Amino acid sequence: xxxxxxxxxxxxxxxxxxxxxxxxxxxxxxxxxxxxxxxxxxxxxxxxxxxxxxxxxxxxxxxxxxxxxxxxxxxxxxxxxxxxxxxxxxxxxxxxxxxxxxxxxxxxxxxxxxxxxxxxxxxxxxxxxxxxxxxxxxxxxxxxxxxxxxxxxxxxxxxxxxxxxxxxxxxxx
Amino acid sequence: xxxxxxxxxxxxxxxxxxxxxxxxxxxxxxxxxxxxxxxxxxxxxxxxxxxxxxxxxxxxxxxxxxxxxxxxxxxxxxxxxxxxxxxxxxxxxxxxxxxxxxxxxxxxxxxxxxxxxxxxxxxxxxxxxxxxxxxxxxxxxxxxxxxxxxxxxxxxxxxxxxxxxxxxxxxxxxxxxxxxxxxxxxxxxxxxxxxxxxxxxxxxxxxxxxxxxxxxxxxxxxxxxxxxxxxxxxxxxxxxxxxxxxxxxxxxxxxxxxxxxxxxxxxxxxxxxxxxxxxxxxxxxxxx
Numbered sequence: 001x002x003x004x005x006x007x008x009x010x011x012x013x014x015x016x017x018x019x020x021x022x023x024x025x026x027x028x029x030x031x032x033x034x035x036x037x038x039x040x041x042x043x044x045x046x047x048x049x050x051x052x053x054x055x056x057x058x059x060x061x062x063x064x065x066x067x068x069x070x071x072x073x074x075x076x077x078x079x080x081x082x083x084x085x086x087x088x089x090x091x092x093x094x095x096x097x098x099x100x101x102x103x104x105x106x107x108x109x110x111x112x113x114x115x116x117x118x119x120x121x122x123x124x125x126x127x128x129x130x131x132x133x134x135x136x137x138x139x140x141x142x143x144x145x146x147x148x149x150x151x152x153x154x155x156x157x158x159x160x161x162x163x164x165x166x167x168x169x170x171x172x173x
Numbered sequence: 174x175x176x177x178x179x180x181x182x183x184x185x186x187x188x189x190x191x192x193x194x195x196x197x198x199x200x201x202x203x204x205x206x207x208x209x210x211x212x213x214x215x216x217x218x219x220x221x222x223x224x225x226x227x228x229x230x231x232x233x234x235x236x237x238x239x240x241x242x243x244x245x246x247x248x249x250x251x252x253x254x255x256x257x258x259x260x261x262x263x264x265x266x267x268x269x270x271x272x273x274x275x276x277x278x279x280x281x282x283x284x285x286x287x288x289x290x291x292x293x294x295x296x297x298x299x300x301x302x303x304x305x306x307x308x309x310x311x312x313x314x315x316x317x318x319x320x321x322x323x324x325x326x327x328x329x330x331x332x333x334x335x336x337x338x339x340x341x342x343x344x345x346x347x348x349x350x351x352x353x354x355x356x357x358x359x360x361x362x363x364x365x366x367x368x369x370x371x372x373x374x375x376x377x378x379x380x381x382x383x384x385x386x387x388x389x390x391x392x393x394x395x396x397x398x399x400x401x402x403x404x405x406x407x408x409x410x411x412x413x414x415x416x417x418x419x420x421x422x423x424x425x426x427x428x429x430x431x432x433x434x435x436x437x438x439x440x441x442x443x444x445x446x447x448x449x450x451x452x453x454x455x456x457x458x459x460x461x
Contacts, residue, residue, distance in 0.1 A: 002189070004180035004197065004222045025181035025223070028174065028210075047174045048211055052278060061252070061281040066174075067210045068282070071181045072203075072225060115277065136364060137276025 001074060010074040014039065015083030023070040030054040032070035033080060041081040041110050045139070052138030055111040055118075056080050062118035064137070081110035084117065093117060093155050102151030104142035112138050116152045124159040131156070174214045183225040187312065187341060190226050195314040195337040197222040202339055204248050205282040208291050232286070232341060235259045241347025244310070247286025247340045252277075254285060263347055266354045270301050273364045286340045289325065292332045292394065295366045299326055300389040301356055302343060303397065304372035304450075309333075310342040317341075326394035352376035352383065355453030357446040361433055368433045371446040375454035377410045386451060391428040391443050398422055401447060410455040419448040 001008055006025050011018060014037065021036055033039050033056070045053030047066050054065040057079040084091040093116055096102065103109045112135060119126060119134035126134060131152045132145070140148060181203075184190040194200050199221030203209055206227070212218050226232055232248035237259035245254070254260050254271035261268050274280055274288075274297050288298045289309070299322075307322040314337060322343075325333050334340065348354065358370035369390045376383040384405040389395040404418035428439035452458055 001181070001183040001225075002185060004182040004193070004200075006178055006180050008181060024178075026176035026179050026213075028176070047214065049207065049279070052276070055278060062278050063282055064278045067207055067278075069176075069181060069206070069210070069223070071183075072206070072227070074183070118277065133364075134277060137278045 001071065008071040008074065010071055012073050012075075013077045014080060015078075025069060025071050027070040028066050029056075029068040029070050029073050030065040032073070033065060033078075036070075039080055039082055043107060043110050045107065045111075050139065051108070051111070052115060052135075053108050053111040055114040055138065057114055057118055060121075062115055062137075079114070079117070081113055084113060091117075092158065093120070093152070096151040096154045097148070100147050100151040100154060102143070102148045108138060108140045108142075112140065112148055116148075116155075119152070120155060120159065124163065125156050126152070128153060176213050177216055177219070179213065179220060180222045181225065182222060183228070185229075187226070187229055187231045187339070188314075190224050190229065191312060191314040191337070191339060193222065193224045194339065197224075200224055202226050204287045205250060205284040206287075207279050207283040208287060208293070226339070227284070237262060242344060244342050244344045245285055246342050247290075248284045249286075251280040251283050251285070251288075255280065264305070264345060264354075266356055267298075267301065267305075267345070270297055270356055273297070273358075275364055285343055289343065290332055290334065290340055292326050292328070292330050294329060294390055294393060294395070297358075297367070297370075300370060300372040300387040300395040301354070302345065303387045303395050304354060304356075304374045304385050305345050305348075306374070306385065307346075308344040309340055310344060311338050312341045313338040319344075323397070328393045348374065349376050349383070351378050353454045353456060355450040355455075357449035357453065359442050359446055366433075369428070369439050369442045369446055371443070371450040373447070373450040373454045375405065375410075375451055377455055381405045381408050381410055381414075381455070384451070386447055388422070388426070388443050388447060391426045391439055398447065400425065401451075405451065410457075412452065412457060415448055415451045415455070415457075418451070419444045422447060 043053040045051035049067045056065045115135045201220045203223040203225045232246040234246045236244045241263045251271040251274045255268045302322045309320040309325045355373045359368045372387045374385045384402045386398045386401045400421035401418045408414035422444045428436045430436040
């Protein structure tokens with residue numbers, strides 16, 4: 001990639017699987033994920049970095065995949081919503097969204113789940129305020145956020161119980 | 174969204190990046206891309222070659238010197254500023270301001286260099302860097318120069334950078350003995366675009382000895398308000414004298430009017446945020 005070019009060969013690891021593709025330099029990462037790799041769990045909402053529906057975790061950092069070009073992801077390790085469930089079992093966060101009505105139309109949900117996943121990795125026991133700040137980059141036009149926050153806090157609560165049960169430092173931030 | 178066809182290159186060093194910027198007409202540096210991506214989508218600027226500098230180690234360091242100053246690489250992200258112990262040690266306010274920029278996703282990608290080089294009047298860091306008397310380190314294929322921060326911002330989306338030049342780092346001096354900083358912002362919503370904001374650095378030794386008061390969003394670039402600074406110097410560090418000094422902000426400003434506030438509203442609110450920033454800087458509360 002040390003010579004300017006309109007196309008580049010890239011290698012990207014998504015949800016543990018390695019993909020090699022030739023991409024146009026102008027292709028947005030979200031289009032690479034959805035159209036080239038057919039991983040359509042990641043959504044496109046606004047295409048301007050405002051709504052967060054396209055959020056993925058890239059090299060451990062939450063990003064909006066419509067705000068990067070595909071070649072920028074060369075060599076990256078990416079987690080998308082498809083990677084949350086394992087062995088046919090939904091992740092606790094996904095179960096919690098279902099249990100607490102954390103979604104209505106579901107359009108923002110993949111991005112919301114990735115933001116919540118990132119938040120809980122950084123801080124397994126966030127307060128309501130921290131949850132609200134954590135999903136600030138994700139718009140939901142149905143729920144009014146109350147049940148989304150509730151869904152995430154329920155997992156935080158389970159984490160807190162687990163941490164205080166198994167570790168002397170449990171529950172501390 | 175489909176962008177105009179563009180070339181992309183990821184140089185291995187700053188020297189290589191500078192060479193690419195010089196030898197390709199229409200080349201532009203790409204750092205965090207949190208503004209440039211949208212500029213490319215909307216085709217408001219034409220870029221032929223994107224020189225991706227975001228992963229260059231030379232631009233990603235934060236160095237804290239024995240004298241308490243820090244030098245922050247242009248591609249250090251807001252999130253990294255927030256987490257940096259080197260920043261927090263003597264410049265906690267930078268970490269705090271960075272932690273309130275938009276949202277988690279943008280803080281993970283957006284950089285201090287991008288925040289400055291875009292020269293968007295609503296950006297968070299420029300007024301603070303002016304209050305803290307930063308120095309911008311600039312390099313080109315032909316050499317390097319240091320630009321005082323007050324000479325860096327030239328206008329709406331315009332900086333002192335010449336074609337082929339790259340902002341490589343921002344140097345922020347230690348706070349002088351007895352000085353503290355403050356920052357206050359009136360935003361459209363939490364952690365969002367500013368309607369008006371202020372940053373201040375004030376040195377107190379019984380009375381106020383030095384004051385730098387910066388207002389943003391009342392002019393095309395953040396400005397120091399000399400009238401308020403002069404009114405503060407020599408005054409007692411009290412709420413009353415800060416209020417009196419803030420009242421010097423008035424007809425001398427002609428802020429823009431937009432859907433978030435009239436010119437007169439911004440002028441009034443400039444007094445309020447400047448007062449809060451200075452009150453924080455003299456240890457009497459306020460902030461944000």
